[in-house]
Amino acid sequence: MIQLQQIHRIFKVGDQQVHALNDLSLTINGGEYLSIMGPSGSGKSTLLNLIGLLDQPTSGEYTFNNQKVTTLSDDQKAVLRRDQIGFIFQFFHLVPRLTAIENIELPMVLAGIPSTERRTRVSRILDAVGLAERAHHKPEQLSGGQQQRVAIARATIMQPSVLLADEPTGNLDSASGNDVVEILEALNQQGITLIIVTHDAALGARAMREIKMIDGRIIDDGHQKPR
Amino acid sequence: MMVTKSHARMRLNDTLSLTYGALRGAPTRTGLMLLAMAIGVAAVVVLTSLGEGARRYISDEFTSLGTNLLIVLPGRSETSGDMATLLMSDTTRDLTLDDARALMRSRYIRRLSPINVGSSQLSWRERSRDISVFGATHDLLAIHHWKMAQGRFLPLVEMDRATPVCVIGARLSSELFGNRPPVGEWVRLGERRFRVIGVLATKGRTVGIDVEEIVVIPVASAQALFNEASLFRIIIEARDRDAIRHASAFIKTTLRKRHQGEEDITLITQDAVLATFDKIFQSLTFTVAGIAAISLAVAGILVMNVMLVSVSQRTAEIGLLKALGASQRQIVTLFLWEAAMLSFAGACIGLLIGLGGSWLIGYLFPAITMGAPLWAVVAAVGVALLTGLLFGVMPARRAARLNPVLALVHHR
Amino acid sequence: MLIKDLIKLTSCAVIAQRMRSFLTSLGIAIGVAAVVLLTSIGDGMQRFVMAEFTQFGTNLIAINPGKTTTHGASIGIYGTERPLTIDDAAALEKLRDVEAVVPLVQGNAEVESTHRQRRTTVYGISGDMPHAYRVEVALGRYFINEDPSTPRAVAVLGSKLRSELFGSRNPLEQRIRIGGERYRIIGVFAPKGQILGVDLDDAVYIPAARAQEMFNRDSLVEIDLLYRETADVDEVVASIARLLSARHGRDDVTITTQQQMLDVLGSVLAILTFAVAALGSISLLVGSVGIFTIMTIAVNERTSEIGLLRALGGKRQQVMAIFLGEAIILATLGGLLGLVIGVGGAQLLTLLFPALPVHISWNYLIAAETLAIVIGVIAGVWPARRAAKLNPVDALRSE
Incomplete structure (x- = not known):
């Protein structure tokens, strides 16, 4: 469902050109569980932003759900x-x-979904992430783990086909980090494509497909390992 | 005591450079606050200089009329000195040439001219034009400080001699005669014939009268022309400023005696009229400046608002300063300096814009002598500085009271 | 995005920064309050002056001797070659659509009753005067049109002069001296009050020809003429001009209709009010700089939030709408607060200075509020556009 072909992404920093992604090709099928690892500056966040349509490749072809998105x-x-x-x-x-609740609702607000429908959807998802009783709390009143669970609820409220997580546990203690990863993996089991960018080797190793990047290239695409 | 003092004080140039750095750090924001202050100050400066220009214009108009003037009008008005009496002629007993002559006897009066005014048609050959006619005497030239371009003014003769001569305004002369010398030509005023003996050089207007478009004839001729025995007014020049008082007393008693004991004239002194106008324009300028100064208060509020934002954004910096041993007082000083520098710089920019604007208006409309009064400039800058400081107090105190630990922790 | 959600989102941001929002709105509020207050005073003045003028009615025409000269004002009133005469007035009466003609001679004189005396204004007029000027005779009668060549020595008193001279005694049929001549009082006018500083009650009214004799002049100061309301003004003016040109041999009078005067006066006063409002708007301008500044700061502070909104699928125009909405809410609230302050201030002024004519006009209130909102839009557009144009990747990274 995600197809990247000969993607280049070049940034200009002052007079210098930084080749963040260098002739990168990658195919990800629906329902995959993928981790992208590499040292900082290896281009993994750039790749994630590109997949998430936040960034535009300098050259190359990106097809998302059989749709060419570079020209959108x-x-x-x-x-x-x-x-x-x-x-x-x-x-x-x-x-x-x-x-x-309001944070979770945001994507639906942007989509113009009426509030009655929003309410039923939000309450269902709050139960799923186990935050029903914290619904009316502001972020500052929530722990890090709870905040990240709200973020997950917000990311899945529109029932997306892909979930992109950038160091989802990077700011959490190991217990709540574990909770968060388990929720994400459960979502993957339900069929959502899950792509995690991380430094954490242990977290990366949990994915079914581990990709390692250096200098804007994929140096290891450890294909589908059985789990 | 000396010790604590030396500790509590920062060196001024250090304070200034810290403050300057803070302001430089957020150039857009600083620029906008400067703009706000500048608008306020510029508005005050431009508006007051407009008001002041209008005041000067009027007072110039009046002094161009002559100096140490007294004007006698027929009819009594209770509120002397207001414009209505200048424009309305309501008469009980006529003011006559004999009245004017009687006034000449005072040693306080240097010269005077009885005046009659009317409108008529001036024609020379086929050309004719509707104009204002002034009946006057020889002395009017000196009283009004008029100058002659050609020929001479009315001859020095007895007031009641109706000689058929006239003096015409410059524009009238060129319109009627073109380049031909008008002196010596005979013109017609209504049904009568007059010989042109001079052309007035005076340009511009004297209190609403376009000097370039009038005809001056001897007062006795004007009375005959308009069939009017009464005078429109008598213009009197007192010997000097101090003589005005004596002269006006003399005029009142003399005319009362001559008018069977009734005080039926209105005496306007130029000073009184000028003072009235001065007062009107001064209060107008004050009002306008006050309205413009409201915008300074708004600018002050903006300074306070932005300073509050800046305090919360610079929490970490303030915590650091405190950790390094800055006293509450020093932090208050720092923030107040910031507000003061902002408002002062804004005021200076506003002053430049305001003065530039005033100059531009003066350049475009040369009739108005622009020039912001000093008090307005001082007040505008002062108020700007004061509002800046006043509205800076609250953010400064908030900054000073920050808990250093929390302030440092606040930084992620 | 639903409008309801947009409002909720933006107002949430406004409320979250209470102090900041309050101060920003206050800037606009002061400007709006200044505009409202100043226009209320200006409008009040305008109404006051117009009411003073329309007391006379609106279908009056004034005829003055002398042609308006090139530099504007007519100075002909001080004597022309061909003055307006009572015969002119009589001739004007015969014109079509003319209801009343009042020849006017004016002067000051000493008026003496048996006990008291007072220097006052003397108006020489005709029998048409009460009809033309809309004054009522309170006591007695008014001199009916009589032979202008031999007018009787009768006088009608203004109400103030009556009480000054006679107190509460009945003045009818009493003898008084006006400028040394004997007159019989036949009536008293009902109070009309001051009209632009001219007190019509402190005056005595005598036949015009009598006044001419008294002031030793042949001419009239003015002729006032009342025309039928259904008549066409231009036609009336034209017929007056024709008639007087024929009588004088040339066009040497100035004809001013009341409507012209009202129009000129009205537009002058409206310009004045507008100028004053413009002065007040300087504060609004500064207030708009305030909104601009605060919105710029908000965009800076909330850069990562903007990035988030874009990541969640917010379109550029949605981001723009949110920030523009905030600016508009700030301006609108400020405007409303300003209306409250301004109207309150105007009420307070009327309470403290009842003589000051203050009139709060809905037009100006609506205009001020609209102006505030427009200012919000203008001041908010640039920061909002900047927010919308942010690169989502960079925005997300900023912290």
Whole structure:
């Protein structure tokens, strides 16, 4: 469902050009569980942003769900992100003045879904991430693990086909980190494609397919290992 | 005591460079606050200089009328000195040439001219034009400080001699005669014939009268022309400023005696009229400046708002300063300096814009002598500085009271 | 995005920064309050002056001797070659659509009753005067049109002069001296009050020809003419001009209709009010700089939030709408607060200075609030566009 062909991504930093992604090709099928690892500066976050349609390749072809997305307009990509892609960040990125419910609702608000439907969807998902009784708390009143679970709820509320997680446990203690990974893996079991970018070798090893990157290239694509 | 003092004080240039750095750190924000202050100050400066320009314009108009003037109008008005009496002629007993002559006897009066005014048609050959006619005497030239371009003014004769001569305004002369010398030509005013003996050089207007478009004839001729025995007014020049008071007393008693004991004239002194106008324009300028100064208060609020934002954004920096041993007082000082520098710089920019704007208006409309009064400039800058400091107090105190531990922790 | 959600999102952000939002709105509020207050005073003045003028009615025409000269004002009132005469007035009466003609001679004189005396204004007029000026005779009667060549020595008193001279005694049929001549009082006018500083009650009214004799002049100061309301003003003016040109041999009078005067006066006062409002708007301008500044700061502070919104599938225009919405909410609230302060201030002014004509006009209130909102839009557009244009990757990374 995700097909990257000969992708280059070049940044200009001052007079210098940084080749963040260098002739990268990658195919990811629906329902895969993938981890991308590598040292910082290896281009893994750039790759994630590119897959998530936040960034645009300098050259190359990207096909998402059999649709060429490199030529899509900004707004069309926004709609794709909203409906098909869920993001999970290291620092949670919750809006501090909104409650847990309101944070989760945000994608539906942007999609213009009426509030009655939103309410049923949110309460279902709150139960799923085990935060029903924290629904009306603001982010500052939640622990890190709880915040990340709110973020996961927000990322999945639109029932996306892909979940992109950038160091989802990077800011959590191991117990809550474990909780979060388990929720993500459960979602993967239900059929969502899960792509995790991480430094953490243990976390990376849990994925069914481990990709290692250095200098903008994939140096190891440990295909489907049995689990 | 000396010790604590030396500890509590920061060197001024260090304070300034710290503050300057803080302001430089957020250039957009600093620029916008400067803009706000500048708008306020510029508005005050431009508006007051407009008001001041209008005041000067009027007072110039009045002094161009002559100096140490007294004007006698027929009819009594209770509120002397207001414009209505200048424009309305309501008469009980006429003011006559004999009245004017009687006034000449005072040693406080240097010269005077009885005046009659009317409008008529001036024609020379086929050309004619509706104009204002002034009946006057020889002395009017000196009283109004008028100059002659050609020929001479009305001859020095007895007031009641109706000689058929006239003096015309410069524009009138060129419109009627073109390049031909008008002196010596005979023109017609209504049904009568007059010989042109001079052309007025005076340009511009004297209190609403376009000097370039008038005809001056002897007052006795004007009375005959308009069939009017009464005078429109008598213009009197007192010997000097101090003589005005004596002259006005003399005028009142003399005319009362001559008018069977009734005080039926209105006496306007130029000073009184000027003072009234001055007062009106001054209060107008004050009001306008006050309205403009409201915007300074708004600018002050903006400074406070942005300083509050800046305090919360610089929490870590403040915590660090405290950890390094800065006293609450020093932090208050730092933030107040920041507010002061902002408002002062804004005020200076505003001053430049305001003065530039005033200059531009003066350049585009040369009739108005622009020039912001000093008090307005000082007040504008002062108010800007004051509002800046006043509105800076609260953010500064908030910064000073921050808990250093929390302030440091706040930084992620 | 649903409008309801947009409002909720934006107002949430406004509320979250209470102090900041309050101060920003306060800037706008002060500007709006200044505009409201100043226009209320200006509008009040305008109404006051117009009401003063329309007391006379609106279908009056004033005829003055002398043609308006090139530099504007007519100075012809001080004597022309061909003055307006009572005969002119009589001739005007015969014109079509003319209801009343009042020749006017004006002067000051000493008025003496048996006990008291007072210097006051003397108006020489005709029998048409009460009809033309809309004054009522309170006591007695008014001199009916009589032979202008031999007018009787009768006088009608203004109400103030009556009480000054006679107190509560009945003045009818009493003898008074006006400027040394004997007159019989036949009536008293009902109070009309001051009209632009001219007190019509502190005056005595006598036939115009009598006044001419008293002030030793042949001419009239003015002729006032009342025309039928259904008549066409231009036609009336034209017929007056024709008639007087024929009588004088040339066009040497100035004809001013009340409507012209009202129009000129009205537009002058409206310009004044507008100018004052513009002065007040300087504060609004500064207030808009405030909104601009605060919105710029907000965009800076919430860069990562903008990145998040974009990652969640927010379109550029949605991000723009959210920030623009915040600016508009700030301006709108400020405007409303300003309306409250302004209207309250105006009420307070009327309470403290009842003489000051203050009129709160809905038009200006609506205009001020609209202006505030427009200012919000203008001040908010640039920061909002900047927010919308942010690169989502960079925005997310900023912390």
